Amino acid sequence: MSADGRQGGERRGQGGGERRGQGSGERRGQGSGERRGQGGAGRRDGQEQRRDTRGRQRGAARSEGRAGRTTAAPSQRARTGDQARGAAFDALRAVAESDAYANLVLPPLLRERGVTGRDAGFATELAYGTLRLRGRYDAVLAHASSRPLEQVDGPVLDVLRLGAHQLLGMRVPSHAAVSETVALARERVGAGAAQFVNAVLRRVSERTPEEWLAVIGDAADPDGSDAVARLAAVESHPAWVVRSLREALVGSGRPADELPALLAADNAPPRVTLVARPGLVEPAEVAEQTEVAEQAEVAPAGLVPTALVLRSGDPGALTAVREGRAGVQDEGSQLVTLALVEAPLDGPDERWLDLCAGPGGKAALLGALAAGRGARLVANEVQPHRARLVSQSLRAVPASAVEEVRTGDGREVGRVEPGSYDRVLLDAPCTGLGALRRRPESRWRRTPADLATLSALQRELLASAFAAVRPGGVVGYVTCSPHLAETQLVVHDAVRAAQRAGTSVEVLDATPVVAGVAPSWEPVAGRRDVQLWPHVHGTDAMHLTLLRRL
Numbered sequence: 001m002s003a004d005g006r007q008g009g010e011r012r013g014q015g016g017g018e019r020r021g022q023g024s025g026e027r028r029g030q031g032s033g034e035r036r037g038q039g040g041a042g043r044r045d046g047q048e049q050r051r052d053t054r055g056r057q058r059g060a061a062r063s064e065g066r067a068g069r070t071t072a073a074p075s076q077r078a079r080t081g082d083q084a085r086g087a088a089f090d091a092l093r094a095v096a097e098s099d100a101y102a103n104l105v106l107p108p109l110l111r112e113r114g115v116t117g118r119d120a121g122f123a124t125e126l127a128y129g130t131l132r133l134r135g136r137y138d139a140v141l142a143h144a145s146s147r148p149l150e151q152v153d154g155p156v157l158d159v160l161r162l163g164a165h166q167l168l169g170m171r172v173p174s175h176a177a178v179s180e181t182v183a184l185a186r187e188r189v190g191a192g193a194a195q196f197v198n199a200v201l202r203r204v205s206e207r208t209p210e211e212w213l214a215v216i217g218d219a220a221d222p223d224g225s226d227a228v229a230r231l232a233a234v235e236s237h238p239a240w241v242v243r244s245l246r247e248a249l250v251g252s253g254r255p256a257d258e259l260p261a262l263l264a265a266d267n268a269p270p271r272v273t274l275v276a277r278p279g280l281v282e283p284a285e286v287a288e289q290t291e292v293a294e295q296a297e298v299a300p301a302g303l304v305p306t307a308l309v310l311r312s313g314d315p316g317a318l319t320a321v322r323e324g325r326a327g328v329q330d331e332g333s334q335l336v337t338l339a340l341v342e343a344p345l346d347g348p349d350e351r352w353l354d355l356c357a358g359p360g361g362k363a364a365l366l367g368a369l370a371a372g373r374g375a376r377l378v379a380n381e382v383q384p385h386r387a388r389l390v391s392q393s394l395r396a397v398p399a400s401a402v403e404e405v406r407t408g409d410g411r412e413v414g415r416v417e418p419g420s421y422d423r424v425l426l427d428a429p430c431t432g433l434g435a436l437r438r439r440p441e442s443r444w445r446r447t448p449a450d451l452a453t454l455s456a457l458q459r460e461l462l463a464s465a466f467a468a469v470r471p472g473g474v475v476g477y478v479t480c481s482p483h484l485a486e487t488q489l490v491v492h493d494a495v496r497a498a499q500r501a502g503t504s505v506e507v508l509d510a511t512p513v514v515a516g517v518a519p520s521w522e523p524v525a526g527r528r529d530v531q532l533w534p535h536v537h538g539t540d541a542m543h544l545t546l547l548r549r550l
């Protein structure tokens, strides 16, 4: 909870995600790989004071150069609504109408409107939290509304969801949450709809969040026999995702009863993790820069030595991040990259390939490590604009360690350059079901049909990786999805297909390698691959299988 009675907002830029169709991985702009500019909540600057205890902006009119409006009648002032809520609403509409990504539309909206500091944090948590918890809030609103939600216009429903998140997810005082949201409704969807919003939100405010969870859980699962339906409603995930995550937990050797904790972790804003790229900057130097930047605070992230958690402040304010010597990168991404580089290898270790490199977070870490070992990296990416981001991400890596950043279809590389690389990273395009906390809307967009398309692509890319690596070389197969159809099944099928085609590949035991780079990580009995989890490791649910071509 913040000093003004609301829960702290999410840092801007936290809710990563990629453009549609680009599969998984880190967020766009990450380091330049991941997004920058995570100002938002938690900043101890003058902006913090600008929101009063009712969650309203104070002095916003003055700071936005519209001081003249403050002389208007109170009713007229209310109609101007609130810039932060307005921006959150517009982001939700862009997501609904234009298939936009919230984390791509909201930051520019906030910049254009001069919403900064604490207000930006409020708007970000409001938008991202509302999107993540949409399923839960729709179940609540269905109870509170006199009309079936299917008959409520999209913009009105989005206003209601924003109100529900303030009441139940952000603990904005009820009177402020209702009156400010009704003002927003009046401004954006009209007076009649505002009355409806008022009536529904008042009903929502009559119960505590805990009471609502019991109500919607019981409605979804009246006789206590359908745990998936209950969890889907209460933890706001589509039922097929709940089932898939349960299968992934069990299939990776974890107990099914961890499922509620996993789903809850998907609903929490992720922490901002920095990578200090080895040889380019020391973690201690990054920490010192945060002292200079004053508004930042870092601490070791805990799993791998390159990772630091940025507790507050804007990563973009750090010189090392601006220069590309450090970046914003999930700790799981760091772990799998470090593990590939540490995998035992006989013979030369000179030429590395990142087969699906965009936007370049792992490529930058690989490049930094390659520079320290006298190796050279080829980074391949199918989309030209993402290949440009890879180059940007590699800007601090010595040129001698970067052979080429190229645009091309990774499925062709094995055929065109057979047996040419000592280590190959395949960070495959995937559903991103392991990074739902970063991509607020993605759980509602993904469908089981995506799995068929993506897993076919993953198999082809892995076949290409097997062909591109030299005999004795190592392939790291990585996804930021734990879905078994994208992890274990793809590996199993691709190994068998390679065998049939005359290429022998063995699955290496990744556990000693990962234990070497992440001493606090605990292996799971009976498994040679590695599956990370947000509720256990605080990372995205990254998967790693290490393979050697024989």
Ligand SMILES: C[S@@+](CC[C@H](N)C(=O)[O-])C[C@H]1O[C@@H](n2cnc3c(N)ncnc32)[C@H](O)[C@@H]1O
Binding pocket: 022, 023, 024, 025, 026, 030, 033, 333, 355, 356, 357, 358, 359, 360, 361, 362, 363, 380, 381, 382, 383, 386, 408, 409, 410, 411, 427, 428, 429, 430
């Ligand atoms: C999971 S992301 C990679 C994230 C990246 N490794 C990082 O750490 O920043 C997958 C990438 O694969 C790219 N991709 C999709 N199909 C591809 C293909 N056929 N060949 C090469 N890259 C492809 C996508 O555009 C996307 O940039």
